[in-house]
Structure formats: structure tokens, C-alpha cells
Amino acid sequence: MSVQGYNPRTGEPFGEPVEATSDGEVDRLCEAAAGAFQIWSEWTAADRATVLDLVADRLDDESELLISTADSETALGLPRLTTELKRTTNQLRLFAEVLREGSYVEAMLDSPNPDIIPPRPDLRRVLRPMGVIAVYSASNFPFALSTVGSDTASALAAGCAVVVKAHSAHPNTSRETGRVVTAALKEGGAPDGLFSVIYGTQSGVRLVQHPHVKAAGFTGSVGGGRALYDLANSRPDPIPFYGELGSINPTVILPAAAADRPEEIAKGFAQSVTMGVGQFCTNPGLVFAPESIVEPLAAAVADSTGGAMLNERMCHSYRSTVEAMANSDLVQVVATGTAPDEAWAGTPSLFKVSLDVFVANLEKLTEENFGPAGLVVTYDDPETLLALLHRLPGTLTGTVHASDSEHELAGRVAAELRKIAGRLIYNGWPTGIALAWAMQHGGPWPATTNTIHTSIGVPGIYRWLAPVAYQTWPDALLPPELQDANPLGITRRRDGILGKH
Template sequence: MSAHDAMERAVLAAARSGLAESSRADRAVWLRAIADALTAHADELIALAHVETHLSLARLGGEVVRTATQLRFFADVISEGSYLEATLDSPDPALIPPRPDLRRILRPLGVVAVFAASNFPFAFSVLGNDTASALAAGCPVVVKAHPGHPGLSRRVAEIAREALVAANGPADALTLVEGLSAGAALVQHPLIAAVGFTGSTRGGRALFDLASARPAPIPFYGELGSVNPVVITPRAVAASGAGIAAGLAGSFTRDGGQYCTKPGLVFVPPSAEFDEALTAAVAASAGQQLLTSGISSAFGEGAAELEAEADVEVLAQAPPVDGEAAPVVAAIGADAFLAEPERFQQEHFGPLTLLVRYDSPAQLDAALAVLEGSLTGTVWYAPDDDDDALVSAATTALSRIAGRVLYNGWPTGVAIAWSQHHGGPWPASTASVHTSVGATAIRRFLTPIAYQDAPQSVLPAELRDGNPLSVPRREDGRPVRG
């Protein structure tokens, strides 16, 4: 069977699965069943992932736990019900114009294509956050497997489908396709209603353009490139520069620097102590075999190009080991950064970070003003920092370009929570108002519908008189608890 035929069968099977007509209660059961199956097969899957990705067993074990947690989290989200935004307005003929009986709710969008990521073979892959939130919404999912871990992708899909059947659910709510051509065709398939993507800016932009060029364009939710700027205040350096340097080294080298939230651009005042501490920490860091040969080659080429820039100083580099990417710290002055900001904001997917040394608050403000979109922005300040104006200015600047701003921490952890936001302006994502982690990730795969003067029998149960399913609603403008 050709890749195109396999893709066609996968999409048709998903579309006919009947998931959109299922109840929230049933979908919650199915999501928890998949999570239980993933946990039960953890040892087998971790071993397979380790061979295909070179990531450590400990890292992969934690990621399996995270993936199961995401599935259970979305089961809780849909059980609670407020995500539906159920809203009722009573008729009022005295208004001008008269108001009819209006009832609004969010409903499933349709079949969703999910493109798996390479760097999180569980948490952003076949059963990752895009898949979990789409299934929770009632949208069948066709996953485009990542070529970096094909065997793992097939086995995870097989386990999930078996779990669905065992829980009396539709196996075809989740199908799998492989191959570059199948991925492009998937985005253009008329039955695909939305796309979730995590990957490179180049690849994501190509698919985004395909989705936009369709006769009926569809939403493309892409998480693309991000340098995740960090601002370190002078007093923070003075108070705990060595500790911050050690933390930075640990964050940007973690798992080979292959995190979308890796701190890749660090604004710091000149400090010999900070430089020495960072150099020592990086020298002691271990290299990492990167996920694929393509990623490894791209990292090596990008690092070499940056290091060759006339104004760039290689501050620290770990000893190279055959087959591994050696961590690198480069540094540049703020004026040189401002001369070519686009060049120095290129994402280097791997263990590399760029320091930008600023001499004054005004110079820092100018540099932050030209930043592109990122998933995160970080501010390091001293607890008794008297640079309140600098911290406030940095917060304002980072809030403009980042989806999450954090303080005195590192951005490489993304908690699963109702209040989480994992997104940001281009190129961090193609839809900055949405998130790919957290409860509101489900909103990407829902569309509103309003019923006017509808008989009770045709209304979703969540909109019927008396609130039979006890969901949180807004009735005549007032919130009503379920």
C-alpha cells in the first residue's frame, strides 16, 4: 500500500470513528484507559525510545509519567465541563431588537492532524498534549509519526488503540501515518479540520502555508522556533552570579539542549565572576548524542557559523567527544547585537547559548525592544533588588514577546496546569492566543455554535433546561455553578 493510500485510509477511519458523538463521560474513561495502558507498558516503551532517541532512561521514564498525567488531566478537564463555555440567554421581547432564546456551546471541530515532535517522543508525540486535548474535545486524531522514533510511534499507537477497544471505545479515534509526502497530503485532506504541529520553523511554515492555501483554509497550530530570552540584573549577578551561571549551564545543556524552552539568549552585565563560573560549569558538562543525524549536522553548522562572526567570542566550550554535541557558550556586546538582531536570534537546536552583554539599562531596553516572539522570557533579580525600574521594564518588554514570563528560575520545565500558557508570538507559534499545554489547549479543537429557539430534544444535554449534567454555565449573564 502506498503512503498516500495509507493516509487516505487513516483519515477516513478516523472520520468514521464516531468520537464526535461520544459523551464527555465516555471520553474521560477512554483517556484514563490509555494513560493506564501507557503506564503498564512503560518499561517496554522506555527501552525502545532509548534506542531510537539516545535520551537517557531516567529522562524517558519521567516523560512517560508526564504523558500519562496529561491524558488524565484532560479527562478531568472535560469531566468538570467549564471548557464548553455553555451560555444561555432567556427570551426578552421587550428589548430592541427583541432577544430570542439563545444557547451557545463549543463543539468538536472535526478530524485533527497531529505532527509528532522529535525531542519529546512521548509527551509531544503520538499521545502528546495535542493528541490528548483533541481526543478530549471529541476530535479524532491522525498522527503523523516522527521519523526519529518510528518503532516507538507504531507501538504507542498500537497500545492506545488496544486500550480504546478494551474500554469499549473506538480504536479509529487514533490512527497513524508515516512519511514526508503523507504529512503534506494530510494537511491538504478535505476531512482534516485542524493541525497541531511541533517542530522547526522551516517545516512548520511550509505546512502552515499549505493549510492556508486550501480552498477552505483550516487552523494550523504550530509551535516553531524560540530562543527564550533571559535578563539578569546587575544586582542579581553581584548577589548570586556563580549560582545563576551554574543554573544556566544546567538548563541550556539539559538533554543536549533539545528543548523548545531552552534559554538560548541571555542578557547579562559584564562580570568576570559570572564568566568564570559559567566557563567552569560548561567545561564540566557532558556532551549528548543528538536525536537524529540531521539535527546533529544542523547544530554543528549553525554553531560554526555563529562562532565565525567577527564580533562573537567563544566564552566556553565543553571538550568534544566523537558523536556528541559539545556545549558552547558564545558572547557578544549589546551594540553588535543591535546591529544585526535577526542574525543573533536564530535558534540553535542543541547545547548552545548566546550571552549579550549590556552596559546600561538604556542599552538593555533597546535590545529587548527588537526581540522576536518566544515561548518564554525570564528575569533574574536579587530578592532585595533596588533595580525595580529595570525589573519592571524587563517584565514589560518580555510580556510583549513571550507567552510565559518567569522569575528566578529556568524555563525548561512546563507544568501541566489550568493556568499554563505554552505559546507566543511568531515564530514561537502560529496562533499566539492559544496554548499547546494546559487546560485551554483544548480550545484549539472546538468551534462555537448557537441555538436559537431550539426544542429541548435537539439541544446538547449541557444546554437543556435544568442543567441535567450539572456543568458550569452562564445563564442570563450570571455564572452558575454546576
């Protein structure tokens, strides 16, 4: 068995097939990763940071080859992939900064107090790395959410070992990226086996069930994520499975905003919904808007151009869904864009439905269509819309477009969207996710399998860390993060007060 890459623009094979990883090899790599973890987890945070910076530098050094390979396997284009690779290396450097700053371990120290009930001993708590992490690559981000993407970067930063399941849509990109990362880790003196890449569907099944694997990160479809999630939870020792799955990303355009700046909003929507040929998890595919702005939205989508989608299966699914909607009695086609003459091209489309019909067919009309298509739900009364929003499925983002005169109404909309979404956007668009401490990329099912964690941003590191409390241990035997003198100079919570003490 092997995994073959394809050029989405031509439909022709690209590169040599990559041999699927056998069960025995998965076992060997997990065993090696477990051994490497024992060493890597004892490295200082500062030393791990130096290696992450080195990995970023070496990826930048080989950017031309990596970007060219990824473009041949994904058709995402050189400008987009250049930006994505730089985002990926910046992500590694961000986590290096996090390690040097040090507060991510959430060190807590409570002094003993024998006079309270119950008496309190000397207690000290810190977050420690969990072990071997399984990472499942995304099809739509061959760098930022794949081999050395946010899951891998945050797990290595945390002090964990990583085994990556490469996505079948870009095996050559995964192989080349893995080669660079492995060489950089070796150059930095990291233990052998700390990072490896496996190929093939069966290898991914084997990986999530392996006893050395202590947690998993996944970005992909609801079906694939749910299957792996169930496997992770059916193990003799269930493990955390952090899946980022499907999202409809509702956008609410309020009446005054629609009247004040229809062309601006329409242009922004078209750019967002067609970005990356609509293959973003934050694609704003569902819009609630007054009838007055439908025509500008339609004009903007009609002026837009699609492109080759990531693989044949994804293209077929998108085209089938668009065709079914076009032939449906429920919705109306209001715009169709153009697409290049390429093998797996997706054409932008926009549909319209009234709020009453939408409510009556809520489950059917809230299914994610991964591609450059949107559905506009027209409403007359914002109060009626407010009563609906909390019934939408869990989603990564919720967006509100409002004028200055609509702040009170916008706040009420946000209060409803907050019940279903992990990130709220005001007068902007959800595509584009900053790398920051405050970023939240998650949401209720089916957006993710765990609503309190994020897969992008600094807090993503907490998925791979578990708290350990030390009770009445001698200072010399404590981790440096918990020692009285605070030798690392990190921010800690001591007797309930934050500070560098």
C-alpha cells in the same frame, strides 16, 4: 519507501524499517477517522474520560518496552524518558479530569428579552468538537509531544478523531506507542478508526490537505512548520494550523542579581541550556547580562557535558552553527564543555557579544541554534537594554533574574518581554513546562503560528473546539450542557453570571 530508525549513540540503524504510508492509505484512514468522529463526538464527556484513563493505564503497563525503544532511537536516556512517559500518562489523566469537571465547553445561556433593542431571543452557546485532527509528532519529545502527546490527548478529549504523522527520528517508538493506544481504545469500546498513525514525509503532506481534516497541530522546525502551514492555508477550505516552531527564549539577568548570586544563576543556566542536550523548545539560548557574571556562566558551561543528539541532521546543523560562530568576527567563544564519544554528540558552547554589536546584527544573532549552546549579550545600562527587548523575534518564554531591590526594573523588563513572549519566568528557568489550567505555551511568530493558543496545558483543548449557538430551540433538543436543568451540573454563564445554574 520506508522510514528507518537510528541509534544516535552509534549512528547504526535500529529496528526494522517502517513502511511509508501511501496516499491511498492516508485517504482510507482519514475516511475511517471521519466515521469514528461521528460516534465519538456524541459520547458523553464522562465516557470519554474513562477511555482516556484507560489509555494512560495501558501505556504505564507497557512502559518498560516503550522507554527502552525510545532510548534506542533518541538517546535521551532512561531517567528522562521515564519521566516523560509518566508526564504523558498524567496528561491524559488531566484531560480526563477536565472532561469530568465540564466547564471547558464554555456553556452560555441568555434569556429572551423582547423589550430591548434589538430584541433578544433565547440564545445558548457551547463549544463542540471540530472533526478529524492531524497531529505532527515532535522529534525531541517522543512521548509528550508525539504519538499520544498533548495534541493527541487534547483532541481526543475534545471529542475529535486523530491521525498522527509519526516523526522520522523515532518510527519504532511511534509504532509501539500507537499499538498500545489503539488496543486501549478498542478495549474501552471507542469506535474503530478514531486514532491512527502514518509514516513518511509525503503522507504528512497528504494529511494536511485531506478534506476530512479540520485542523492540525505541529511541533517542530520553522521550515517544516511553515511549509505545512502554507499547505493548510492554500486548501480550498483553509484550516487552522497550530504550529509550535522556533524560540530563542531570552533571559535578562539584572545587575544586582548578577552581583548577589552569580554562581547560583550560572549553575541554573548551564543545567537549563544543556538539558536534553539543548534540544528543548524552551532552551534559554540568549542571555542579556552584565559583564561581571560572564566568567561564572562560562565556568558552569565548561563543567557541563553534552550527549548524543536526536538525529544526524540535527547534530550536523548544530555543529555547523557552532563552528560558524566560533570563526565569526562578531562573537567570542568563552566556554566549551565536554561530550561523550558518541556518533551524533553535541558539545556545550557559550559565546559572548557586546550589546552594540548584537543590535547591529540583530537578525543574524537571533537565529535559533537547536542544541546546548548559548549567547551572552553584555550590557552596561539597563535602560539601553530595555529599548531593545521589544525588537526580539516572537518567543515562547522570557525570563528575568532580579534581586529584591530590583522589583521596579524587573517589572519594566517584563512589560517589554510581554510584547514578544507567551510565558514570563521570574528567578527561574524556562525548561520544564507544568501541566495546568494556567499554562501558556505559545507566542508570536516564529514561536507559534497562532499567538492566542497554547500547545501545552488544559487550554490546548480549545484548538479543537468551535462555538455553536442555538437560538429558540426546544429544551429537549438541546445538548445537555445547555438544557435548563443543567443535568451535568457544570459551571455555566447564565445571563452573564457564572455559576452552576
